[in-house]
Amino acid sequence: MSEQPRILPSIRKAPAGRQPAVAPYEPLCAIFRRYLHKEKLKFTPERALILEAVLRKTGLFQAESLTEDLRRAGHRASRATVYRTLSHLQDAGILKQVFFDNKQSYFEVVAGRQANDYLICLSTGKVIEFSSQKLRQLRDEICREHGFDPVSHQLHIYGISPEGRAAEKG
Amino acid sequence: MSEQPRILPSIRKAPAGRQPAVAPYEPLCAIFRRYLHKEKLKFTPERALILEAVLRKTGLFQAESLTEDLRRAGHRASRATVYRTLSHLQDAGILKQVFFDNKQSYFEVVAGRQANDYLICLSTGKVIEFSSQKLRQLRDEICREHGFDPVSHQLHIYGISPEGRAAEKG
DNA sequence: CTGATTGCAAACACTTTGCAGCAGA
DNA sequence: TCTGCTGCAAAGTGTTTGCAATCAG
Secondary structure (H helix, E strand, O other): OOOOOOOOHHHHHOOOOOOOOOOOHHHHHHHHHHHHHHOOOOOOHHHHHHHHHHHHOOOOEEHHHHHHHHHHOOOOOOHHHHHHHHHHHHHOOOEEEEOOOOOOOEEEEOOOOOOOEEEEEOOOOOEEEEOOHHHHHHHHHHHHHHOOEEEEEEEEEEEEOHHHHHHHHO | OOOOOOOOHHHHHOOOOOOOOOOOHHHHHHHHHHHHHHOOOOOOHHHHHHHHHHHHOOOOEEHHHHHHHHHHOOOOOOHHHHHHHHHHHHHOOOEEEEOOOOOOOEEEEOOOOOOOEEEEEOOOOOEEEEOOHHHHHHHHHHHHHHOOEEEEEEEEEEEEOHHHHHHHHO
16 A cells, blocks of 8 residues: 655645646626626626636636736735635636645636646646546546436546656656 | 536535445554654554544545544544644555545545545535546556656546436426 | 625634643654 | 653634625616
8 A cells, every 4th residue: 555645735836737828808708797797796897807817827826826916917906806706707607616735726717628637746746737538438427327417527636747757866 | 608516515514425334443553553653653542543533434524523523432632633643644545635625625544445536416415436447547548648657546526416406306 | 876896804714833741662 | 761742722824704985787
């Protein structure tokens, strides 16, 4: 029995990996506004700014870093509003929240994407996002066996990347 | 684009599902003692009690519920010691920590088990643990493509269980 | 107009940590 | 004896919430 891997602190600090393209603002803003309208919520300047900032993010990001982005761009942005908006963006199907540890959570744009899955290097903390058709098929198969209707999934694979292996030998 | 599923509060409260058999104390205690000795740590009565309590758990559990178990059994057990011991049990490869949300974490005995994967009902909050050989093969394949050495993985599938479907129709 | 929204700061809740006394090996 | 361990309470930290003023529709 081997020692159970633990997520390294480095992951909490700065998850990095292949950087997917930035998502386009217009169509997602339309989705957001439709959602807000349906829920009798309002489209405020703050929400627009936050959505813009979210869409400028590539890959995983943290609430705090989003707030920093906004401040750097000269916009006021209270943590509270950022969190509240991130929550709405999830409900609108634009974002999803990912949990790698119990300290904080990460967010990621999902609208129009398929990547739900991560390769996480236990040595360097690097996170690579990927998507697998085979995995989705297997997921559906497993769901059928249990009578589940699949909605979504999330796979985290922990391992050692080539760089991590090199670093450990070095 | 469908609305992004969010983990229901019920999951945070009382994850339940198929109950795997309780793990045997003796062999795992031996593993723990070996680990402690190797790390120049001590095998204390508190650690023994906590390991026992852990092994009486079936499926996922929370640190707090473990502390309650201990108190109910008439043992003093400070949160601090429980957390510290849970951490050692992870390092010893006996436990693993699972993150479903950012509020708290769950623990699960993994020594000698293969089940790393969960089917989570978004309607009822029920969690079913399962293990799939095909998934492990697919994982290894994906790792090969990225030059990773796989260490472990975790798959969370969100969906609607038969019971949930019935409840939603009712 | 009227109810939703915002920023602020206080509140939360799980977890970690500092410390002084205690106890395995 | 010599470290490591324990319980306690305080600190830590990402996130949430109450509230009064403000604003979108």
